[in-house]
Amino acid sequence: MAVNIGLKLFKHEPTPAEVVKKSREDRFFAREIIDGVFNDFIEFHGDRQSGDDMSVIGGIATLNDKPVTVIVIDKGTDIHDKLSKRNGSPEPWGYRKAQRLMQQANKFHRPIVTFINTPGAFPGKTAEVQGQGEAIAKSILESMKLAVPMISIIYGEGGSGGALALATTDQVWMFQNATYSILSPEGFASILWKDSKRSEEAAAVMGLTPKDLLEKNVIEYVIPESRNHPRVFNLIRKKLDDEFSLLNELSPEELIQKRRARFRAF
Numbered sequence: 001m002a003v004n005i006g007l008k009l010f011k012h013e014p015t016p017a018e019v020v021k022k023s024r025e026d027r028f029f030a031r032e033i034i035d036g037v038f039n040d041f042i043e044f045h046g047d048r049q050s051g052d053d054m055s056v057i058g059g060i061a062t063l064n065d066k067p068v069t070v071i072v073i074d075k076g077t078d079i080h081d082k083l084s085k086r087n088g089s090p091e092p093w094g095y096r097k098a099q100r101l102m103q104q105a106n107k108f109h110r111p112i113v114t115f116i117n118t119p120g121a122f123p124g125k126t127a128e129v130q131g132q133g134e135a136i137a138k139s140i141l142e143s144m145k146l147a148v149p150m151i152s153i154i155y156g157e158g159g160s161g162g163a164l165a166l167a168t169t170d171q172v173w174m175f176q177n178a179t180y181s182i183l184s185p186e187g188f189a190s191i192l193w194k195d196s197k198r199s200e201e202a203a204a205v206m207g208l209t210p211k212d213l214l215e216k217n218v219i220e221y222v223i224p225e226s227r228n229h230p231r232v233f234n235l236i237r238k239k240l241d242d243e244f245s246l247l248n249e250l251s252p253e254e255l256i257q258k259r260r261a262r263f264r265a266f
Contacts, residue, residue, distance in 0.1 A: 136161045
């Protein structure tokens with residue numbers, strides 16, 4: 001099991017509203033994480049049904065010379081990139097691409113790492129027509145059947161089912177300034193109080209920060225952030241290698257049983 005870094009995580013504990021604000025900033029980019037943590041990344045494209053969602057980057061790489069499957073939600077870099085990727089909101093074919101890569105990893109006995117940064121799945125008409133809900137549900141269902149170790153890392157926003165679709169794993173980690181919630185604080189405030197301007201108040205009661213979620217055993221580990229990105233990536237690389245080594249000691253049946261028990265506990 002992962003060992004957390006303590007309930008008093010850092011010298012200055014930001015407010016939930018501050019964490020929400022930071023989670024939406026471009027502190028780390030998807031391609032930067034892939035290049036910083038892994039070697040020899042080869043990207044795969046398409047879901048073999050509808051198209052290729054560029055907001056989901058997936059492929060195979062090496063982690064300390066061991067093959068792994070890597071799936072990352074990408075919000076984009078400049079404004080044009082963000083618009084083309086809907087600011088990291090995948091469409092159904094993005095989740096189906098992820099499913100394809102997960103099934104391939106299972107076939108070749110490769111561990112799976114997902115990096116998540118999304119406000120949620122894309123809610124547009126086209127996505128709904130193409131089966132957005134089914135794609136998310138199937139991603140969750142398929143994850144519960146895979147007999148390989150799986151770890152997900154939320155490095156920005158972890159919004160709703162759009163995040164859960166790639167976070168139904170053996171362990172869930174979060175960056176220090178990330179969030180993980182059923183919906184945005186603005187949406188929560190709009191539903192509960194009919195006033196989206198009370199989003200800071202909503203953030204305080206939603207329990208969406210890494211500290212809150214670690215205390216509730218929703219996540220296993222919080223990754224300290226630093227302006228020295230290579231230091232962060234080195235930490236992630238070592239931690240992933242250690243945890244995959246432990247998870248690989250379990251039989252496929254034990255791995256699936258523990259993963260299912262983890263989510264049934266909620």
